[in-house]
Amino acid sequence: xxxxxxxxxxxxxxxxxxxxxxxxxGTFKGAAFKKGHCIREEDIPVLLDLGxxxxxxxxxxxxxLHEDEAGQRVVTAVQGSGLEAKGPSEGRFNLVAAxxxxxxxxxxxxxxxxxxxxxIVSTLHSxxxxxxxxxxxxxxxxxxxVPDALVRRxxxxxxxxxxxxxxxxxxxxxxxxxxxxxxxxxxxxxxFAPVLFEKCRFYxxxxxxxxxxxxxAALIAGEINALLNDGCxxxxxxxxxxVDPDDVTPAAIRxxxxxxxxxxxxxxxxxxxxxxxxxxxxxxGLPACAMYYRTTVLDVIMxxxxxxxxxxxxxxxxxxxxxxxxxxxxxxxxxxxxGKGGF
Numbered sequence: 386x387x388x389x390x391x392x393x394x395x396x397x398x399x400x401x402x403x404x405x406x407x408x409x410x411g412t413f414k415g416a417a418f419k420k421g422h423c424i425r426e427e428d429i430p431v432l433l434d435l436g437x438x439x440x441x442x443x444x445x446x447x448x449x450l451h452e453d454e455a456g457q458r459v460v461t462a463v464q465g466s467g468l469e470a471k472g473p474s475e476g477r478f479n480l481v482a483a484x485x486x487x488x489x490x491x492x493x494x495x496x497x498x499x500x501x502x503x504x505i506v507s508t509l510h511s512x513x514x515x516x517x518x519x520x521x522x523x524x525x526x527x528x529x530x531v532p533d534a535l536v537r538r539x540x541x542x543x544x545x546x547x548x549x550x551x552x553x554x555x556x557x558x559x560x561x562x563x564x565x566x567x568x569x570x571x572x573x574x575x576x577f578a579p580v581l582f583e584k585c586r587f588y589x590x591x592x593x594x595x596x597x598x599x600x601x602a603a604l605i606a607g608e609i610n611a612l613l614n615d616g617c618x619x620x621x622x623x624x625x626x627x628v629d630p631d632d633v634t635p636a637a638i639r640x641x642x643x644x645x646x647x648x649x650x651x652x653x654x655x656x657x658x659x660x661x662x663x664x665x666x667x668x669x670g671l672p673a674c675a676m677y678y679r680t681t682v683l684d685v686i687m688x689x690x691x692x693x694x695x696x697x698x699x700x701x702x703x704x705x706x707x708x709x710x711x712x713x714x715x716x717x718x719x720x721x722x723x724g725k726g727g728f
Contacts, residue, residue, distance in 0.1 A: 391440050393432050396424045399442035400451055400529070407435055421452055421529045448533045455526040458536045462543040463498070463506055463524065465489075465550025472524075480522040482515045482551055485589075487692035491548035498542050503527045503535060508549060510725045514688045515551060522549050552692035557619040559585055559593040560612030564625045564634055566599040576676040577623040584683070588691055593621075600625060605637035609668065613641075619667055619690065621683075626657040626672040634670045635659055643668045647698040651705030652724070655682025660696060667696075679716045682708075685724030 388402055400423055407417035417435060418428065424440070432440065445451065450458075453473040460470050460478040467486055472478035482488075490511035498506050508522040515521055561581055567573045578595055585593055594617060596608040605622065612620050625634035635648055643661035648670070650658040654677075659670030667690045675681050685704060689696050706726030713721070 388441055388443060391442050393429060393437055393440050396432075396440045396442055397426050397429065399424050399440065400445070402441050402443045402529075405432070405435065405437060423451060423453060443530065445530060449530050450533050450536060452526045452529050452531065455531045455536050456524055459504060459506070459526065459539050460524045462540045463495075463522070463548045465547030467551030467553065468521070468549065477523060477525045479520045480524070480549060482517055482519045482521055484517050484551070484553060486515065486551040486553045487688050487694070488513050488515045488521050489550050489552055491546065494542055494546070494548045498539055498548075501535065501538050501542075503531055504539055506549075512689065513719045513725070521551070552694070554588055554688070554691040555618075555693050557590060557691060558617050559590055560609075560615070560617030560620045561593045561595045562605060562608045562612065562620065562622040563595060563597050564600060564605055564623060564637075568624075569597040569599045577671075580676055581621060581623070584687070588687075590691075600633055602633040602637040602640055605634060606640035609638065609641050609643075609663075613663060613666060617666075620663075621669045621671050623671045623675070624673055626659065626670050638668055638670055641668070646696065647701045650682050650686075650701050650708070652682040652685065652708040652710075654678045654710060655685075658682045658686075658701075660686070660701065662695075665695075678710070678712075680710060680718040680723060682724075684718060 391399060401418055401420060403420050404416040405418040408414045456473050456478050464470060464480060467483050468480045469483050470478050471481055488509055488511060490508050492511055495506060495508065498504060503526060505525040505527065506522065561578060563575055563577050568575050582592060594612060594615060596612060598605045598608045609620055609622060622634050622638060625632040638659065638661050639645060641663055643663035646660040646662065648659045650656060654674035655672060657672040661668045671683060675683055686696060704724060704726055707722050707724060708726060710723045
């Protein structure tokens with residue numbers, strides 16, 4: 386790399402090696418062109434108007450890349466489905482969600498990339514819900530000029546596997562079984578259904594099918610199976626999840642033939658959560674905390690299930706790190722630490 390003095394009219398495609406200032410009396414003083422800018426044809430008259438008849442420009446050697454070209458290659462290497470690249474700006478590209486969904490990061494490969502000098506890939510946490518247009522990652526090449534070999538190291542780490550992607554939510558048909566004799570008999574008002582209806586609306590799902598059952602394992606199991614036979618692809622059974630003798634929801638879920646993944650989660654609120662699968666259809670046992678707290682274990686795990694992930698016992702066990710909700714006066718989930726330890 387060397388610096389050359391060129392006539393402005395002959396500098397298209399060359400790299401400016403220092404800021405070029407524009408001053409407008411009383412209104413503006415700042416960089417019209419920043420260091421590292423690659424001069425375009427339309428920049429020539431602007432530069433001449435600024436009195437720049439000559440330009441100091443960088444001349445790259447063989448095997449060297451400008452930060453914008455290097456950044457473009459890095460972002461191409463890491464970008465998976467559901468994302469749009471925005472940039473460059475001083476070597477930085479942003480990856481923006483093309484639609485709502487679940488953000489997935491290959492954290493192992495991400496860490497390997499960030500061990501490479503002069504390349505930065507910064508992301509949100511893996512496993513979080515993201516909205517369309519939200520910036521989920523940023524790619525930055527630090528120096529103005531980098532060797533091609535450095536970028537190739539990043540490309541080798543990715544090896545064709547896109548390490549950042551967004552999984553869209555599936556259009557599940559949700560079924561709810563609301564348990565409790567006091568609710569089924571109309572002694573108290575059902576507090577679960579309104580909460581879960583709102584969560585389904587948030588994910589763009591149709592209104593759930595609802596059934597009520599007294600605290601009898603066989604009856605609850607029958608209602609679960611009825612929902613499955615009616616075409617529900619995701620079932621939530623509310624209440625009856627504690628160690629009280631009248632709380633028989635876990636036994637009822639087992640009676641359906643569903644395979645238990647995990648009963649109990651290191652998440653508060655939500656410790657008595659249960660996840661099982663019946664023929665690959667998730668069946669959740671949801672503790673009463675979901676009625677009283679805006680954000681619980683359900684908000685951590687439900688997006689994964691809606692995106693088609695098969696959640697394991699190890700996944701749930703890993704939620705302990707970050708599994709304690711701060712119970713903020715104004716809830717900012719998912720823009721907080723809650724539920725960020727697993728997945």
